[in-house]
Amino acid sequence: MTSLTFAQDDGGAAHRPLESLAAEHSFRLDAGEIIPSAPFNFDATLHKPDHFPSADNAWEPGARWQTMRWQGLPLGLKFEDAGSVDAPRVRLSIWSAELFSQGFLDGLLGEIGYRYSFSLDLTDFNRRFATYPQLGPVLARWRGMRPLNYSSLYEYLMIAIVLQNATVRRSVQMMRALDERFGTPVSYDGKELYVSWAPGDILGASEEELRGLKVGYRAKSIVRVTEAFVSGQVDERVLRNRSREEQREALLSLYGVGPASVEYILADVFHHYDAMTHISPWEQKIYSKLFFDRGPDDPAPVADLLAYFDTQFAPYQMLAVHYFWEDLFWRRKHEAVPWLEALIRL
């Protein structure tokens, strides 16, 4: 267990010179406050109740702990709500076992800004749908919420792979086994978490070894996707500057990555909200109930659902559906939603 713990908390100003924060083997940097574009809903953005729990993060109202590997260095991040929806401020602290340069920090903050969509402009979306029959009330509840990816594209793909054809419990087991074998355990701020492995950390593992971690046939996908990243065939930074359809094509070319995974990635990782082209069977049942009050034995055809979303919510189909989806899972967190329980195999 690598300890990133550093007790001192001097409440320093933003971008304090790192030299003054150096500790023996680790330090905590007060990286100051991030000012997201308003409106910004801290908890609905920094926590997604529909995500399966994983060891790279922890959350409580007003705070998210998130591990991250940046330029090979394991980091512990802590985001704290220091504002309001209309006057948002997010306090960021960074734990590290090594000193890093101002240039490293600048790059890191830029990356975090992208991943967390801190500057997303929601004004047009909000204006269009504030008084909309179904979406209006949901939007009011979660105003300022963003879809996002807390980690890297590679890490997201690993999550997508362990999700496939598995129950939630099994996905959790697979990810934990992979983290324990290939990830970096860290402790900071009282949390014990894992920093997810980098492609190079798992490259030497054979398919047989991975199968030993009970990931089954997904072992092949993990190996092939990892190779694509190590070889440079896929480069997240490069892909960010490509068009949506080029991104889709590049992702689909990866072994073990199909339309369901890509649909999530285009929205969460690359921030495209204007196209929905695929609905998986379990989502179809949930949407059928939500939008047409139709049960799982008589779900609305996927084509009808897609057409409905296009008609109602373009050019923000993915954004609008994200709001409904998160609203549903937040509700489930606080009260029983019997029809939903029947559709979720834990």
Add this chain to the structure above:
DNA sequence: CATCAGGGCCCTG
């Protein structure tokens, strides 16, 4: 105890 399907995807015909 045996069978089955699960928060997909690949491959075949």
Add this chain to the structure above:
DNA sequence: CAGGGCCCTGAT
């Protein structure tokens, strides 16, 4: 373009 097979696991 439809459908069988795939690892493993808990539910039935």
